[in-house]
Amino acid sequence: MKASVYLGPERVELRDIAEPKPGDDEVLIKVARAGLCGTDLHVYQGHMDQRVQIPLVMGHEMCGEIVGVPKDAEFKVGDRVVVEPTVACGACAACRRGHRHICQNLDFLGIDSAGAFQAFWNAPLDRLHRVPDALDDDAGALIEPLAVAVHDVRRAKVELGDRAVVIGGGPIGILIAMAARLDGAEVVISEVNPFRLAKARALGFEVVNPLETDLLAYTEDWTGGAGADLVFEVSGSAPGAKIMTELARVRGTIVLVGVHAEPPPVDLQRFFWRELHLVGCRVYEPIDFERAIRLAASGAVDVKALITDTLPLDDAAKGFEQMVAGGEVMKVLLDCQA
Known part of the structure; x- marks a missing residue:
């Protein structure tokens, strides 16, 4: 399958990689759209090389459809979801106080482990949020920044x-x-x-x-x-x-x-x-994701007004170049099935 892979400062290439196999606590998602954000840009420019493991599949702003689930999961094949990309350890002082989003050992998907810039992606069951039909894939990809x-x-x-x-x-x-x-x-x-x-x-x-x-x-x-x-x-x-x-x-x-x-x-x-x-303020908590979904689905917040370009996955480098250049760019999306 196709994946956009970070290989070093200002080096992003399309690679053919094996389709991931979900674990017992994961689902397999067919990624429809993924957004490029400022954090991805920092990675692309090499500013986070001390943190990330190269090669890396970036991406944490996304929307997609579940195509594989473990037995007895509350989600089912065909559910459309977004992923809250913060995986906490559950044991540190922050987690014990209920602040899992600022876990001292946080695994941020797309930075500390593989992200959504690929055709199919494994994501933890407990990090999923369903999105209604009223929310299309483009809008869904902006739920995370919202x-x-x-x-x-x-x-x-x-x-x-x-x-x-x-x-x-x-x-x-x-x-x-x-x-x-x-x-x-x-x-x-x-x-x-x-x-x-x-x-x-x-x-x-x-x-x-x-x-x-x-x-x-x-x-x-x-x-x-x-x-x-x-x-x-x-x-x-x-x-x-x-x-x-x-x-x-x-x-x-x-x-x-x-x-x-x-x-x-x-x-x-x-x-x-x-x-x-x-x-x-750092990232979000589950209640913030749920409210973001409601606001976008109801039209109270027009997230799609921020989209300035949608590119196929193999043009991810072009998207980063647009962000580096600045000018008339706001939010660039990747079509991960194109």
Whole structure:
């Protein structure tokens, strides 16, 4: 069968590999669609070579159909599913406290073990979520990033009328904005990429390009000088980390979503004087996946609006090249059966 295999920095090739055989606690999934995300890009660029085992089949944003199940499983052949790609050890301190998604020995499928960039994929039974017929494969492949956003917004404890600034208007940033708006927040998105600014504006959001407009002055004017109730730092950039404390009101909440390659300077004096709250957010929990499925299936969140290209599996390298180039790209999907 076909698989897109990572072989080293900026080397992804289509390979013919053996179809996997599911274990007693696994199902075999015919992968319909898989999405390329920022984490996959980090792997592709070689930034995670100390963690991953090469060769590696990446991919954790996906939707597919079960074609093989063990005896007495609650799932059946023909079920359409998405996979929550976090496999916990169940024994560490985090797991014992019920925080399995931040397990200290986490196996993240598609990074620490084989992922979805292949025609057929084995996945653990306890990591599956059924998707309804109302959710097509394209939308299904975006459930995982939507679950990230749902988790971030849940952790933020959004209240009706909150004013939120989202720093970074990529796929996760826009999905956070969508989820926060549903929970009653007024949202402004800060982004420098013109295409992403236009996409966010088309989805009904107020947008600011901080290279053209002073974001702090804008936020102070928007909030009557108080500052934002919520600030989501999604950019993973040093400028984002710097301004996040300046934007938040007294006792405001800063939600850290973006992954920073190097620890950035953070204004701790501001935390002291304003009694700010800092909330770290990492991936998701099962309830976030279930809500993401409901939101996408009902049309409350239009996840397909973020799709900018769908490529056959053997063009995965082209998808990564699009992401590296930037410009008019948001979410690239792979058709794993093409």
